[in-house]
Amino acid sequence: MSSLRILVPIKRVIDYAVKPRVNKAQTGVETAGVKHSMNPFDELSVEESVRIRGEERSPGGVEDICVVSAGPAKAQDVLRTAMAMGADRAIHVELAEGEELEPLAVAKLLAATAAREKSNLVVLGKQSIDDDAGQTGQMLAGLLGWPQATQASKVEFGADDSVTVTKEVDGGVETVRAKLPMVITTDLRLNVPRYASLPNIMKAKKKKLEKVKLGDLGIGNEVRLKILKVTEPPARQGGGKVEDVDGLVSKLKELGAL
Amino acid sequence: MFSAARRAVARPATAAIGRVTLNAYAHQRLLSALAILEQRQGQLSAGSLSAVTAAKAIGGTVHGFLAGASVKGAAEEAAKVDGIDKVITVDNAAYEKGLPENYAPLLVENIKKGGYTHVIAANSAFAKGVLPRVSALLDSQQISDVTSIQDDKTFVRPIYAGNAIATVESADAIKILTVRGTAFAAAAPGSGSAAIEEGADPKAEATSEWVSEDLAKSDRPDLATATKVVSGGRGLKSKEEFDKIMLPLADALGAAVGASRAAVDSGYADNSLQVGQTGKVVAPEMYLAVGISGAIQHLAGMKDSKVIAAINKDADAPIFQVADVGLVGDLFEKVPELTEKVKSS
Numbered sequence: 001m002s003s004l005r006i007l008v009p010i011k012r013v014i015d016y017a018v019k020p021r022v023n024k025a026q027t028g029v030e031t032a033g034v035k036h037s038m039n040p041f042d043e044l045s046v047e048e049s050v051r052i053r054g055e056e057r058s059p060g061g062v063e064d065i066c067v068v069s070a071g072p073a074k075a076q077d078v079l080r081t082a083m084a085m086g087a088d089r090a091i092h093v094e095l096a097e098g099e100e101l102e103p104l105a106v107a108k109l110l111a112a113t114a115a116r117e118k119s120n121l122v123v124l125g126k127q128s129i130d131d132d133a134g135q136t137g138q139m140l141a142g143l144l145g146w147p148q149a150t151q152a153s154k155v156e157f158g159a160d161d162s163v164t165v166t167k168e169v170d171g172g173v174e175t176v177r178a179k180l181p182m183v184i185t186t187d188l189r190l191n192v193p194r195y196a197s198l199p200n201i202m203k204a205k206k207k208k209l210e211k212v213k214l215g216d217l218g219i220g221n222e223v224r225l226k227i228l229k230v231t232e233p234p235a236r237q238g239g240g241k242v243e244d245v246d247g248l249v250s251k252l253k254e255l256g257a258l
Numbered sequence: 259m260f261s262a263a264r265r266a267v268a269r270p271a272t273a274a275i276g277r278v279t280l281n282a283y284a285h286q287r288l289l290s291a292l293a294i295l296e297q298r299q300g301q302l303s304a305g306s307l308s309a310v311t312a313a314k315a316i317g318g319t320v321h322g323f324l325a326g327a328s329v330k331g332a333a334e335e336a337a338k339v340d341g342i343d344k345v346i347t348v349d350n351a352a353y354e355k356g357l358p359e360n361y362a363p364l365l366v367e368n369i370k371k372g373g374y375t376h377v378i379a380a381n382s383a384f385a386k387g388v389l390p391r392v393s394a395l396l397d398s399q400q401i402s403d404v405t406s407i408q409d410d411k412t413f414v415r416p417i418y419a420g421n422a423i424a425t426v427e428s429a430d431a432i433k434i435l436t437v438r439g440t441a442f443a444a445a446a447p448g449s450g451s452a453a454i455e456e457g458a459d460p461k462a463e464a465t466s467e468w469v470s471e472d473l474a475k476s477d478r479p480d481l482a483t484a485t486k487v488v489s490g491g492r493g494l495k496s497k498e499e500f501d502k503i504m505l506p507l508a509d510a511l512g513a514a515v516g517a518s519r520a521a522v523d524s525g526y527a528d529n530s531l532q533v534g535q536t537g538k539v540v541a542p543e544m545y546l547a548v549g550i551s552g553a554i555q556h557l558a559g560m561k562d563s564k565v566i567a568a569i570n571k572d573a574d575a576p577i578f579q580v581a582d583v584g585l586v587g588d589l590f591e592k593v594p595e596l597t598e599k600v601k602s603s
Contacts, residue, residue, distance in 0.1 A: 019554055020418040029422050103390070104399045129535065132417055133402045135390035138358065142394035147359050147466040150387045153529070164469065169383040170482070170538075171530050172473035176357070178466035188519070188536055189529055224399035225426040228412065233423050236561060239582035241573075245595045248567065249603070251583040257486075257544035257565040258511075258600070 001060035002161055002180055006049045007119035008067045008087060009110055010042035012078045013130040020130075026229045029130075038078040041125025043085075043193040044186040048155060049123055050086035051191060058157040064088055068113055070106060072097045076209060083204035084196030090209045091117075093217070103131070105221055107139035112217040114144060120181040121163075126151050137185035147178035151187040289318025289410055292369060293342070294379035294389075296356070297324055297332035305483060307339060307444035308380045312437040314341045314445070315407040316376050321346055323457065325353040325364060333454045340448035346372070346457040355468040356384045362391040363462035369396065369432065371458050375410070381436040389436055398430040403539075405441040419535040419558035439482055440541035440562060474528050476515075481531060484514035487542045489533055489560070492520035493549020493570065493589055500526040503593050504548065510600040516540065516560075518550045534559035549589045552577030569593060 014020055015035040023030045038046075046067065053062035067082040069075040070093035079090035093109060095101070101109065114122055127134035141148035149155075149165035153173065156164045161180040166173050168187045196204070214221060242248050252258040291313035296306040302324075313320040322336045325348040333347045346368060353361055365388065369377055377392070379385035381403050393400035405423075406414035412427050413435060481487065488508050494500040500521065508515045517527035519534055533540055535558040545563035550556060552568070552575055560566070561580055568581040569589050578584040585592060 014418070016555065020421045022422050029418055102399050104394065104397070107394055127536075130418055132419065132535070133400070134386055135393065135400055135402060138387060138390035139394035139400075141358070142362060142391035148387070148391065149466070150358075151383065167383075168529055169471070169473075172471060172528070174471040175469040176466050177469050178359075182466075189523075224429050225401065226429065228425040228427055230417070230422050230424050233416070233420060233561075236566075236580045238579045238584065241578065241584040241586055244587075245585065245592055245599060248569075248583060248585045248592075248596065249599050252544065252565065252567060255565045255582060257567070258603075 001058070001159065002120055003060040003063040004052065004058050004121050005064045005117065005119045006052070006062065006066070007110070007114050007117055007122045008042070008045045008049050008065060008082065009106070009122070009124050009136070010046065010067050010069045010078050010082055011039045011125075011128045012036050012069065012071050012075045013039045013128055016040055016129055022230050022232050026231055027227065028230050036074065038081055039125050039128045041127060041129070041186050041188070044188065044190050045123040045125055046082045046085050046087055047191045047193040048186060052155070052157070054086070059159065064117075066091065066117055066119070068093065068110070070101055070109060070214075071095050072099070079209060080201075080204050081196060083207045084201040085194060086200075089207055092209060092211050094211055094213055099221065101221055102224060103133050103135040104139055104224065105219065106136050107143055109214065109217055109219045110136070110140045111143040112219060114140075116217070122183045124183070124185045126185040126187055137183050141183035144181070144183070146181050146183050148183045148185075149176055149178065150185045152184050153187050153189040155184060155190070288375065289316055290372065290374050291316045291318060291320050291376035291378055292346075292372060292374040293320055293322050294365070294377065294385065295322045295324045295332070295336055296380075296382065296384055297326050297329055300326075300328045300331040302332040302335040304444050305382065305439055306380045308437055308439045308442040309378045310339055310341055310445035311442040312404070312407060312435070313376065313378045316410050318375065319343045321372060321374070322452070323365070323368060324348075325350065325361070325457070327351040327354040335447060337452040337454055338447050338450050339445050340450045341445055342450060342452045344452050345454045347454060348457045348459050350459055352461070352464060356388065357464050357466050357468060358388045358391045359466050360462045360464040361388050362395060363460050365392045366395045367460040368457045375432060377432060377434045379436050380439050385436050389434060393434045396432050396434070398432050398434050399428070400434045400436070401426060401428060402436050404435045404437045416558075419554055420561060421554065421558075438539060440539060444483075474530050478508055479512070479514045481514040481516055481533070482538050482540060484540070485543045486511050486513035487516050487533070487540050487544070487560070487563070488513045488546045488548065489516035489518065489550060490521050490527065490548045491518035491550030492524065494521060494526055497526045499590070503590065507593055507597045507600070510597045513546075518556050547577050547581070548593055550577055551575045552580065569596075
């Protein structure tokens, strides 16, 4: 059984609890002065990786947990958070402020990183809550030619490098098995991420954070989708309240819903 | 003289019209979409037919694609759907479970063979797993969860949990999209008689293995396509109460049952019933939210419903800002009363 070299890609996004506002120029969402944090699905990836080691679930053990993020300087904040949660080291792929990568470009960047770091397991969030694309993990698996298990709610390790993953699918769950190296994407039910304790946050400051440029990985930022405009969704007006159940029933009938 | 003048004016105009028509025709002939259809044990999945509706909007030819252990029945069903020009089938048990490791190369082979400009699938768990892999193999940037097709390269999709709507233009030669089922109604089986043709089978190795599945069984309508949905949240307090309060209401209304993330996390309802950014997106005729506050992640999954009703004891709950009709009150009292009144009416 190979020991695991886990690569955990993470993304800094607008905090999930913040209601995003479209900017005046209709080119995107206002990000300046808005609270950002680690993409919630990526917290699950970090947590799962740390648990695989802590619970000694992999027969070959865990040799390395490396987190990677592509973004502006502030992306280092989420990398430090991941290290405070238990990741060993971090790679920051530096982008200019406001520069963004499409999922295909991220997948290419991760494929190069996985090769460079000799990773045999990549654990990603199933989607980022900003772009909501849900593509990167599957694209990465395609580029690497590795098996994939998406929307994982349970990950188990067996003999001979086999990994059994229970996936959330429409209508229930499905279980698949594959061999390392592989790509797993996390669903919300996988685990409950820990909070980083203050001592661990302090320790994380001493962990290694390597900075690289896209070019160092042999990647360019090729944009395939031009954003023509970003708009607010049509606003919905609350229709007011009724006094009792009879009022509810008659209003629903009036609206043609009953 | 008058007629000569008219001819002089008319001639270039006619020529121009002729040119436009020819261009439009040539353009249209270049467009061809492959709609990925899903089947299970030979049964065509109706939900996947929203891919056909979207493919028709592109404006070129539309082929359907089906693969699995025994696809003949599903192919015959698909061939009747209006708008499908041809159904491509690959009969091979290796594809029955839709494992991305061999299904993606299968699709790539058939996309290349057919020279398609567009590949479209309904945004199901299957498509979410397979299509991005296909996109990477074809070096194309996929466009996920499309809600509107403006033209053959311009698409609209929600971002930030539906809090912003992006219009994007794709520069890729092969455009790969998943479409939101509630934005493109499933194409109805009609009287069509499309040709059924065998596709290419590259017989790629499946590097993963399907072990088992556990699907929630229910006689109620499917959540994603139901015309009425009743959804319960944290306010239900326990699984027993959830079942006792919500299920009779759903049955009285003939509605599907949904749940908020809080209800799912607390074990009140199965995860497959979760409505929201990370669960299902629904847009029924009526959505009744019971004991759900209305967090943005939940609203992302239901705010396109035609009529939204809410029952909540907190008069300030955000759900009331989007609800067409709201009732402030104790759900344990109000819902059984509502169930009785619906039954007796």
